[in-house]
Amino acid sequence: xxxxxxxxxxxxxxxxxxxxxxxxxxxxxxxxxxKIDKRIGxxxxxxxxxxxxxxxLLEKHEFKGYSxxxxxxxxxxxxLIDIRSGRVKEFRNTLVDAMQKQVAKEMGFQLVDYRLExxxxxxxxxxxxx
Amino acid sequence: xxxxxxxxxxxxxxxxxxxxxxxxxxxxxxxxxxKIDKRIGxxxxxxxxxxxxxxxLLEKHEFKGYSxxxxxxxxxxxxLIDIRSGRVKEFRNTLVDAMQKQVAKEMGFQLVDYRLExxxxxxxxxxxxx
DNA sequence: CTAGCTGCAAAACATTTGCATTTCG
DNA sequence: CGAAATGCAAATGTTTTGCAGCTAG
Numbered sequence: 001x002x003x004x005x006x007x008x009x010x011x012x013x014x015x016x017x018x019x020x021x022x023x024x025x026x027x028x029x030x031x032x033x034x035k036i037d038k039r040i041g042x043x044x045x046x047x048x049x050x051x052x053x054x055x056x057l058l059e060k061h062e063f064k065g066y067s068x069x070x071x072x073x074x075x076x077x078x079x080l081i082d083i084r085s086g087r088v089k090e091f092r093n094t095l096v097d098a099m100q101k102q103v104a105k106e107m108g109f110q111l112v113d114y115r116l117e118x119x120x121x122x123x124x125x126x127x128x129x130x
Numbered sequence: 131x132x133x134x135x136x137x138x139x140x141x142x143x144x145x146x147x148x149x150x151x152x153x154x155x156x157x158x159x160x161x162x163x164x165k166i167d168k169r170i171g172x173x174x175x176x177x178x179x180x181x182x183x184x185x186x187l188l189e190k191h192e193f194k195g196y197s198x199x200x201x202x203x204x205x206x207x208x209x210l211i212d213i214r215s216g217r218v219k220e221f222r223n224t225l226v227d228a229m230q231k232q233v234a235k236e237m238g239f240q241l242v243d244y245r246l247e248x249x250x251x252x253x254x255x256x257x258x259x260x
Numbered sequence: 261c262t263a264g265c266t267g268c269a270a271a272a273c274a275t276t277t278g279c280a281t282t283t284c285g
Numbered sequence: 286c287g288a289a290a291t292g293c294a295a296a297t298g299t300t301t302t303g304c305a306g307c308t309a310g
Contacts, residue, residue, distance in 0.1 A: 008309095042300095047301090082239070103210075103221060112213060112251055118241055118244045119244060123240055135288090137291080197273090
């Protein structure tokens with residue numbers, strides 16, 4: 001479309017990303033891509049991911065204590081990070097969404113984006129697997 | 131107290147931090163400290179800030195697009211970042227606070243900490259300076 | 261054919277660390 | 286005096302970039 005070439009490397013990176021639901025970082029994407037084709041340089045992964053990010057295909061997350069992690073852009077949602085394992089759960093809360101917009105407005109600002117992340121530990125709890 | 135020495139450098143860094151309400155990053159703290167005494171290495175600023183952070187005297191913020199910024203620990207509040215200027219405003223919303231705890235609980239987690247940041251642009255608005 | 265990509269290695273940042281020296285208590 | 290702290294420079298970890306060669310369209 002924009003003079004973008006569908007190279008072998010990009011195909012592989014797209015495949016890896018679309019099959020990863022665990023918010024991998026660049027290194028992990030590179031590792032997974034390499035498993036498919038050994039000849040992928042990490043610089044290419046960085047460049048491709050940045051490219052996707054700039055085109056709003058990927059979202060970048062910088063969780064406290066981790067290197068930048070990515071996920072394909074989807075409907076608006078937030079993250080709960082299990083600080084024991086680094087695993088990420090997603091949730092949504094439209095009421096909170098609305099509130100933020102209002103808070104900004106009251107301060108004389110127009111909300112462009114917002115970040116909401118919960119850092120938590122699992123409740124050792126038994127049967128209440130929800 | 132903990133075998134901590136009150137060195138000349140630390141005194142200066144404390145002074146700079148206590149007089150800064152703009153969430154400066156390490157480089158800026160170093161710059162301000164240097165203005166008071168030329169002989170402060172940036173490594174010392176890093177070490178001192180890390181030290182304060184570990185002792186819960188300073189809070190570290192990693193706003194999108196900025197290097198780590200700090201502020202002295204105070205009552206719980208959140209940040210609205212003016213993405214035009216990098217300036218930070220603070221606000222509080224206990225209702226949202228309570229909500230997050232509840233969200234985590236419903237997902238089977240105990241909330242340890244959470245991050246809420248609004249990225250916004252000022253409304254060019256006139257007289258409603260609030 | 262050639263603009264756009266790639267790999268590699270070097271550069272760029274931000275932050276940390278080893279070490280010899282200085283300083284607080 | 287001796288543990289702790291400092292400055293400097295080198296080492297890290299992560300991400301970016303210059304460049305010569307490689308490919309998709």
